[in-house]
Amino acid sequence: MTAWFQGVLGYGFGWFVATLILILMIALPLMLAVAMIIYADRKIWAAMALRRGPNVVGPFGLLQSFADGLKVFLQETIIPSAANRGLFLLAPIITFTIALIGWAVIPFGPDMVLADINVGLLYILAASSLGVYGVILAGWASNSKYPFYSAIRAAAQMVSYEVSIGFVLISVVLWAGTFNLSGIIDAQRAHVFGFINGFGFNPLLFPMAVVFLISAMAETARAPFDLTEAESEIVAGYQTEYSSMAFALFWLGEYGNVLLMCALNAVLFWGGWLPPIDWAPLYAIPGIFWMFAKILFFFFVFSWVKATVPRYRYDQLMRLGWKIFLPLSLLWVFIISGWLMLTRYSGVLS
Numbered sequence: 001m002t003a004w005f006q007g008v009l010g011y012g013f014g015w016f017v018a019t020l021i022l023i024l025m026i027a028l029p030l031m032l033a034v035a036m037i038i039y040a041d042r043k044i045w046a047a048m049a050l051r052r053g054p055n056v057v058g059p060f061g062l063l064q065s066f067a068d069g070l071k072v073f074l075q076e077t078i079i080p081s082a083a084n085r086g087l088f089l090l091a092p093i094i095t096f097t098i099a100l101i102g103w104a105v106i107p108f109g110p111d112m113v114l115a116d117i118n119v120g121l122l123y124i125l126a127a128s129s130l131g132v133y134g135v136i137l138a139g140w141a142s143n144s145k146y147p148f149y150s151a152i153r154a155a156a157q158m159v160s161y162e163v164s165i166g167f168v169l170i171s172v173v174l175w176a177g178t179f180n181l182s183g184i185i186d187a188q189r190a191h192v193f194g195f196i197n198g199f200g201f202n203p204l205l206f207p208m209a210v211v212f213l214i215s216a217m218a219e220t221a222r223a224p225f226d227l228t229e230a231e232s233e234i235v236a237g238y239q240t241e242y243s244s245m246a247f248a249l250f251w252l253g254e255y256g257n258v259l260l261m262c263a264l265n266a267v268l269f270w271g272g273w274l275p276p277i278d279w280a281p282l283y284a285i286p287g288i289f290w291m292f293a294k295i296l297f298f299f300f301v302f303s304w305v306k307a308t309v310p311r312y313r314y315d316q317l318m319r320l321g322w323k324i325f326l327p328l329s330l331l332w333v334f335i336i337s338g339w340l341m342l343t344r345y346s347g348v349l350s
Contacts, residue, residue, distance in 0.1 A: 039062060197274040
């Protein structure tokens with residue numbers, strides 16, 4: 001498509017138009033997916049609590065998220081008089097934007113990726129680490145006690161779990177031999193017993209898949225790690241002073257990040273767009289179907305945990321990150337490095 005637009009509109013402008021169309025092809029369906037995934041989230045919680053959930057607005061309550069969106073759009077944007085006006089309005093924009101830019105390197109299928117860069121995994125790590133700035137700015141710019149407490153919690157929490165996530169990613173990169181996300185998916189083809197696709201089925205990498213899943217919940221401040229929004233302690237956390245579309249941008253950014261982490265779980269450990277079994281008939285099903293199915297499965301796990309697991313205390317949150325996940329992920333880097341030296345590289349070195 002890019003080559004066609006460049007031929008019609010010229011090299012520079014044609015590339016710009018083609019890239020803009022590709023961005024919209026990802027961003028607009030993602031916004032629709034976020035609206036529907038909020039509905040699914042509420043339905044899953046309701047089912048696990050033996051309630052009905054949204055069931056009035058539209059058939060089966062399907063339009064509830066759109067009704068909520070219209071409601072916040074029509075509300076007045078209130079800015080506290082003592083707040084830093086510029087940073088107060090900038091914070092939700094940062095959170096929402098960071099939630100979108102990570103999708104640029106996520107492969108949805110063979111050659112179905114906006115930017116197939118060689119350092120895609122480093123790009124994701126850098127982009128996700130920027131998300132904390134929106135929360136910190138919101139907490140500080142509100143000039144209010146509870147949002148500030150939430151911002152401090154968020155900074156400590158995200159730094160703590162990004163360290164263990166980094167070591168988990170090193171384990172994946174060591175085995176795949178590349179930072180390119182499409183290359184990581186290709187490395188999982190027939191990975192176990194010559195016919196099972198996915199690093200997660202490897203006994204050596206499965207513990208890291210579990211650590212990454214739990215760390216992803218902490219990184220996105222989902223229950224049971226939602227200490228930044230603990231209603232019983234700090235009202236609504238960093239969002240306390242926000243209303244209208246500013247509040248909605250935080251909401252959209254949160255779910256965009258959750259879906260991104262679900263996609264990363266699928267890409268890094270469970271074969272991405274590959275079918276579970278390396279069997280020719282399964283490849284007749286488009287890869288994007290397998291990718292979406294895995295994303296939805298991991299989102300169900302996120303919702304399941306939120307509906308059933310009580311919130312951690314803050315000392316428990318820090319202990320899990322620093323005293324359990326960090327030593328475990330660091331140890332696993334040594335184990336996997338040693339295993340690869342013995343099996344993959346021993347002949348090369350000799």
